[in-house]
Each structure stands twice: as structure tokens, then as C-alpha cells.
Amino acid sequence: MxxxxxxxxxxxxxxxxxxxxxxxTYTPNRDNDLLCFMEQYLKADPKNRPRLLEEIKHCINGEEYENPFLAYNxxxxxxxxxxxxxxxxxxxxxxxxxxxxxxxxxxxxxxxxxxxxxxxxxxxxxxxxxxxxxxxxxxxxxxxxxxxxxxxxxxxxxxxxxxxx
The missing domain is CATH 1.20.1440 (de novo design (two linked rop proteins))
Incomplete structure (x- = not known):
């Protein structure tokens, strides 16, 4: 027992x-994801900004983009x-x-x-x-x-x- x-x-x-x-667990949400990418961009080292700009562009255009919250996991x-x-x-x-x-x-x-x-x-x-x-x-x-x-x-x-x- x-x-x-x-x-x-x-x-x-x-x-x-x-x-x-x-x-x-990640569920894509373009508005939240865009805000997250923009926050990362503002805080990013200048050499990392081009990659983040590409992700922002993909997010805005409705294309596939990486999970922006991975940076916080x-x-x-x-x-x-x-x-x-x-x-x-x-x-x-x-x-x-x-x-x-x-x-x-x-x-x-x-x-x-x-x-x-x-x-x-x-x-x-x-x-x-x-x-x-x-x-x-x-x-x-x-x-x-x-x-x-x-x-x-x-x-x-x-x-x-x-x-x-």
C-alpha cells in the first residue's frame, strides 16, 4: 500500500x-514576435543586427522566421x-x-x-x-x-x- x-x-x-x-512551447504570433525581434535588435551587438533585420523582414512579410523567443529560453x-x-x-x-x-x-x-x-x-x-x-x-x-x-x-x-x- x-x-x-x-x-x-x-x-x-x-x-x-x-x-x-x-x-x-512556442506558438507563432506575428505581432508578439515582431515586438520580440525589435527588442532584440535594439539590444543587439551591431554585428548581429543584419540577421535580426532579416528575421524582422520575414516576420513582416508573413514568411517563415525563427522563433524569436529562443533567445530567452x-x-x-x-x-x-x-x-x-x-x-x-x-x-x-x-x-x-x-x-x-x-x-x-x-x-x-x-x-x-x-x-x-x-x-x-x-x-x-x-x-x-x-x-x-x-x-x-x-x-x-x-x-x-x-x-x-x-x-x-x-x-x-x-x-x-x-x-x-
Whole structure:
């Protein structure tokens, strides 16, 4: 029963992953795209301006152009999959720690600390943009609640000590 409950946390994790994907999903909108290109042009190094002018021209003429928001994306689908894998691994290790050793607290503490370390590394790789305040709250809730079902009550202490996001 406990293992089924821990397994059910994969659904909770999916909400965080889906939110990350929404933020990098692009739907062309010429007006918004043109404004984005113009902002980039104004801030661009002079050597990059001709390329941006070409993109602006394509956008105005209704021709195909690159996604102007790529310049603002600090993470991509690969990073999202990596976080998804880290969280799946967390669930698997929690389940295995309970099965293998009757769940020593030290083992669960190590699982939590290792997970936080991996999220820290990924968040840093994404220039601090991967975990916003909404995701921060959801990740903490996910880790704390999952750990409680595995029989560990002090996950928040480890999270607060180790997290850099």
C-alpha cells in the first residue's frame, strides 16, 4: 500500500514537468514576435543586427522566421527530461530504500540530498531559470510528501539546507 502511494507521486511530478514544457512551447504570433525581434535588435551587438533585420523582414512579410523567443529560453526539452528522470529516480530510490533496508533514515536522507544536489546542478546549468517560485513550492511539496510516505519526516530540513533554487 505504501509503495503504491509513493508510486502515485509520479502524477504529482508530472504537473511540474508539464509546466516546464508550457514555458518553452512556442506558438507563432506575428505581432508578439515582431515586438520580440525589435527588442532584440535594439539590444543587439551591431554585428548581429543584419540577421535580426532579416528575421524582422520575414516576420513582416508573413514568411517563415525563427522563433524569436529562443533567445530567452534558458532550458530546453533535454533539461526537462533530465529533471523528469531525476524525480523518477527519487521515487524509485525511495521505494527501494523501504524494500531493501526497512528504510533507514540515513538512506532516505542520502536519497533526498542526492536528489537536491542533482536539481541544484541542473538549475545552475539553466542559469537559475529552471525552478521558479511556483515550481520551487511544488518540488518541495513533492519531495516532502513522498518522503513522509516512505516514513521519513524531516525532508524539509535537508531541502532547506541543500537547495540552491
Amino acid at each position: 505504501i509503495f503504491d502511494k509513493i508510486e502515485s507521486f509520479r502524477n504529482q511530478k508530472q504537473g511540474i514537468i508539464d509546466d516546464l514544457r508550457v514555458c518553452i 534558458y532550458y530546453n526539452e533535454k533539461d526537462i527530461k533530465e529533471l523528469d528522470n531525476v524525480l523518477d529516480e527519487f521515487i524509485d530510490k525511495l521505494k527501494n530504500s523501504r524494500k531493501a533496508s526497512n528504510g533507514s533514515d540515513k538512506e532516505i536522507e542520502n536519497v533526498i540530498a542526492d536528489t537536491i544536489f542533482k536539481i541544484n546542478e541542473l538549475h545552475d546549468k539553466c542559469y537559475g531559470e529552471l525552478i521558479d517560485s511556483w515550481r520551487n513550492k511544488r518540488l518541495i511539496e513533492f519531495i516532502v510528501t513522498s518522503a513522509k510516505y516512505a516514513g521519513y519526516e524531516n525532508a524539509i530540513d535537508i531541502i532547506n539546507e541543500k537547495k540552491l533554487w
